Amino acid sequence: MNIADIRRKKPPPEAPGIFTPELLDRCISCGFCLPACPTYESTGVETSSPRGRINLMRALETGLLPADDPTVLEESSFCLGCRACESVCPAGVQYGELLEEWRDHLWNGRRRPWRLRPLLWAVDSPRRVRAMGTVRRNAGRGGEAPGPVNLMLGCFERVLYPRVSRDARALAPELAAPAAQGCCGALHAHNGELARGRELALELGEALPGTIVSTSGGCAAHLAGVLGRERVKEFSQWMVERSPVPTRLEPSKNGADSATGNGAAASKPATRRLRIGLQDSCHLRNGMGVFREPRELLATLGEYIELPSAAICCGAAGSYSVLRPKDSARVLDPHLDEIAAADLDVIVVVNAGCYRQLEQGIKRRKLRTRVIHIAELLAESDAGPNESSNGHGEVAPAIVVTQVHAGLEQAPQLPARTP
Ligand code: SF4
Ligand code: SF4
Numbered sequence: 001m002n003i004a005d006i007r008r009k010k011p012p013p014e015a016p017g018i019f020t021p022e023l024l025d026r027c028i029s030c031g032f033c034l035p036a037c038p039t040y041e042s043t044g045v046e047t048s049s050p051r052g053r054i055n056l057m058r059a060l061e062t063g064l065l066p067a068d069d070p071t072v073l074e075e076s077s078f079c080l081g082c083r084a085c086e087s088v089c090p091a092g093v094q095y096g097e098l099l100e101e102w103r104d105h106l107w108n109g110r111r112r113p114w115r116l117r118p119l120l121w122a123v124d125s126p127r128r129v130r131a132m133g134t135v136r137r138n139a140g141r142g143g144e145a146p147g148p149v150n151l152m153l154g155c156f157e158r159v160l161y162p163r164v165s166r167d168a169r170a171l172a173p174e175l176a177a178p179a180a181q182g183c184c185g186a187l188h189a190h191n192g193e194l195a196r197g198r199e200l201a202l203e204l205g206e207a208l209p210g211t212i213v214s215t216s217g218g219c220a221a222h223l224a225g226v227l228g229r230e231r232v233k234e235f236s237q238w239m240v241e242r243s244p245v246p247t248r249l250e251p252s253k254n255g256a257d258s259a260t261g262n263g264a265a266a267s268k269p270a271t272r273r274l275r276i277g278l279q280d281s282c283h284l285r286n287g288m289g290v291f292r293e294p295r296e297l298l299a300t301l302g303e304y305i306e307l308p309s310a311a312i313c314c315g316a317a318g319s320y321s322v323l324r325p326k327d328s329a330r331v332l333d334p335h336l337d338e339i340a341a342a343d344l345d346v347i348v349v350v351n352a353g354c355y356r357q358l359e360q361g362i363k364r365r366k367l368r369t370r371v372i373h374i375a376e377l378l379a380e381s382d383a384g385p386n387e388s389s390n391g392h393g394e395v396a397p398a399i400v401v402t403q404v405h406a407g408l409e410q411a412p413q414l415p416a417r418t419p
Contacts, residue, residue, distance in 0.1 A: 017061075018057075018060060018061055018101060018102070018105040019057055019061055019098060019101050019102070020097070020101065023093070023094055023097055023098050023101075024054070024057060024058060024061060024098065026091050026092060026093045026094075027051065027054045027089075027091060027093050028090075028091050029051055029054075029055075030051075030090065030091070031049075031051055032088055032089060032090055033049070033050040033051060033084075033085035033088055033089050033093075033095075034049045034050070034051065035088075036084045036085055036087070036088045037049050037050050037084060037085055038080060038082065038084070038312060038313055038331055039078055039079060039080065040052075042330065042331075047071055047075055048075060048078060048079075050085035050089075050093075050095055052075070053075050053076075053079060053099075053102075054093070054095070054098065056071065056072050056075055057098060057102055059072075060072055060102075060105075067105065067106055067111070068111070072106070073106060073111065076099075076102050076103055076106050076107070077113070077323060077324065078324070078327065079099060080282075080313045080315070080317040080320055080331065081096065081099050081190055081282075081317055081318060081320070082282035082283075082286065082312075082313035082317060083095060083096045083282055083283060083286035083287055084282065084286055084311075084312065084313065086286050086287075087285070087286045096283070096286075096287060099190075100189055100190060100194050100197075101194065103190070103191060103192040103194075104192055104193070104194040104195075106192065107191065107192025108192060112192060113323050115319075115322050115323055116191050116192075116319055116322075116323065119187060119191075119319060119322065120187060120188060120191065120193065122155070123155040123156075123182075123183035123187055123188075123200075124183075124188070124196070124200075125182070126180075126181070126182025126183070126203065126207075127182075129155045129158075129181075129182045129183050130179060130180065130181075130182070132155065132156075132158065132159045135159055136158065136159055136162035137162055137166070138153055138158040138162035138164075138165045138166060139151060139153065139162075139165035139166045139168065139169040139177040140153045140158065140165070140177050140178065140179035140181075141177055141178065141179055142179045142180075143179075144176060144177060144178045144179065145176070145178060146176050146178050146207070146208050146209055146210065147174070147175070147176030147210065148210045148211065149174055149175055149176065149210060149211040149213060149238075150175065150176045150177070150178065150181075150208040150209075150210060150211065150212055150213065151165060151168055151169055151172075151175040151176065151177040151213050151215075152181065152184065152204070152208065152212050152213065152214040152215070152216075152219060152223070153165050153177065153179070153181060154183075154184075154214070154215065154216050154219060154352060155182075155183040155184075155187075156352055157215065157216055157352035160352065160355075160356065161352060161355055161373060163373075163376055164215050164352075164373045164375050164376060165177065165215060165375075167373075167375040167376050167378070167379035168213070168215050168235055168375040170379055171239065171375060171378055171379055172213070172238065172239065172242070174242075175213055178207070178208070180207060181204060181207045181208055182200060182203060182204055182207065183200055183204070184200060184201055184204050184214070184219040184222055184223050185197035185198060185199065185200030185201040185204070185222060185226070186201075186218050186219050186221075186222035186223075186318070187318060187319065188200060189201075189222055190222075190318045190319070191318070191319055197222070198226050201222060201223050201225075201226035201227060202226060202227070204223065205223070205226070205227045205231065210231075211231060211232070211233060212227070212231060212232050212233070213232075213233050213234075213235055213238045214232065214233070214234055214235065215234075215235045215350075215352075215373065215375055216281070216350075216351050216352045216353075217234055217280075217281025217282075217283055217284025217285070217288070217290070217350045217351040218281055218282075218283045218284070218318065218351050218352075218353060220232055220233070220234040220283075220284060220288060220290075221281075221283035221284055221287035221288050222283070224287075224288055225287070229288070234281075234284055234288065234290050234293075234350065235350070235374065235375055236290070236293040236294040236297055236350060236374055237288075237290050237293045239293070239297060239378070240293040240296055240297065273302045273303040274301060274302030274303065274345050274346065275302065275303050275305055275342065275343060275344050275345045275346075276298050276301060276302045276303065276304050276305065276344065276345065276346050276347075276348060276377075277304075277305050277306075277307045277310065277338075277339060277342060277344045277346070277347045277348065277369075278294055278295060278298060278304070278306075278307070278310050278347070278348045278349075278350075279307075279310060279314050279335065279347060279348070279349050279350075279354050279358060280294075280310055280311050280350070281349075281350045281351035281354060282313050282317070283351075284350060284351065285311060291311065294348065294350055294374055297374065297378065298348060298374070298377075301377060301378070301381050302345075305342050305344065307335070307338045307339065307342060308338060309334050309335050309338055312335075313331060314331065314332055314335050314354050314357050314358060315327070315328040315329065315330070315331030315332040315335075315357055316328070316351070316353035316354050316356065316357035317331075317353070318353060321353070321356075321357055328357070329361070332357060332358075332361045333361075335358070335361070336361050336362065336365050336367065339358075339362070339367060339369050340365070340367055340369075344369045345369065345370065346369065346370050346371070346372050346377060347362075347369050347370075347371050347372075348372055348373070348374050348377055349371060349372070349373055349374070350373070350374050355371060355373060358371045359371045
């Protein structure tokens with residue numbers, strides 16, 4: 001049976017109703033998304049492309065294929081969920097939502113990957129998430145009431161990278177950071193527990209009324225999808241909208257750029273500007289359309305270098321690096337090649353999963369580049385808190401950023417790919 005046959009086939013009256021029909025019908029099978037898909041690029045196999053996966057979904061919906069079909073199961077897991085296909089789709093296919101519905105149907109009972117279970121369990125209860133947060137000194141303050149603008153502490157981020165929220169708060173003191181907040185539910189929504197994922201986002205929305213600022217792009221995109229774009233800002237987006245752009249990072253007295261922290265640049269001349277790269281967060285970029293903001297901020301701190309793969313998934317992809325470590329490492333490899341070739345001092349991340357993924361890869365390769373969150377790098381620069389903020393959640397009007405890196409008016413181009 002070919003693609004046309006699958007498209008012609010109508011769901012039987014007793015169709016399981018796995019997918020929202022308008023979402024599934026929107027794909028016109030044009031194939032524009034194929035060159036943007038990392039898994040298609042690496043395999044050249046149609047079923048490992050967005051169009052191929054949508055046709056598998058259709059086959060599932062119409063009963064042509066059962067839920068335990070090996071290709072259906074494999075492709076639901078092999079997909080990174082990066083949503084790069086969405087940003088190039090002329091028909092406006094919301095692939096991310098389709099993938100959530102797909103996994104919600106498939107990844108149940110015995111079909112749920114066993115490695116997922118402890119992860120989902122750990123973040124399922126706001127009480128457990130808060131308890132995890134007490135282990136490390138993050139920005140969360142017990143007893144602090146929510147304000148008009150609130151900093152989301154994340155679940156794993158508050159344990160693995162507690163400095164991120166501390167620095168975010170130091171840079172934007174108008175952010176309240178009550179410790180009494182749970183997980184945003186992104187992990188659940190992307191891994192077969194869609195209803196629970198939405199529930200957790202709504203609970204977080206109640207715990208943090210008003211605007212929520214997230215230092216993790218993936219969490220911001222999920223929250224924005226449930227609570228609405230007007231209520232959610234990613235940290236770099238917030239910083240660009242509310243504050244003057246920080247002044248340029250000055251080299252420290254010993255000749256090393258202070259933001260390298262580990263003194264990696266100590267052997268470089270004092271006048272050398274910090275060489276900065278960025279790894280986009282897929283959901284932030286492809287889901288929320290936020291990619292200019294971090295670049296605008298970074299261009300004020302040193303020499304911003306646009307890596308060819310900056311916009312492409314690094315392989316962290318939520319739980320992907322846990323579920324498919326070999327594939328995840330394969331996706332990461334070209335990023336590490338580019339970081340090494342560009343001789344970066346720092347590679348900046350805007351998402352906790354990318355932080356971990358790049359840290360581990362760079363350690364494995366023994367590269368000199370330091371991985372750092374954008375809030376940490378801004379805090380290490382001479383950015384300082386925004387004087388125009390009164391500390392009560394009132395913010396300065398949006399500013400015009402003048403030091404925009406050349407070419408930011410358009411999305412950075414994807415590197416040439418093999419057919
Ligand atoms: S997902 Fe979009 S770009 Fe890809 S085949 Fe369908 S309509 Fe075309
Ligand atoms: S989400 Fe990413 S990996 Fe999955 S089909 Fe779309 S582009 Fe390919």
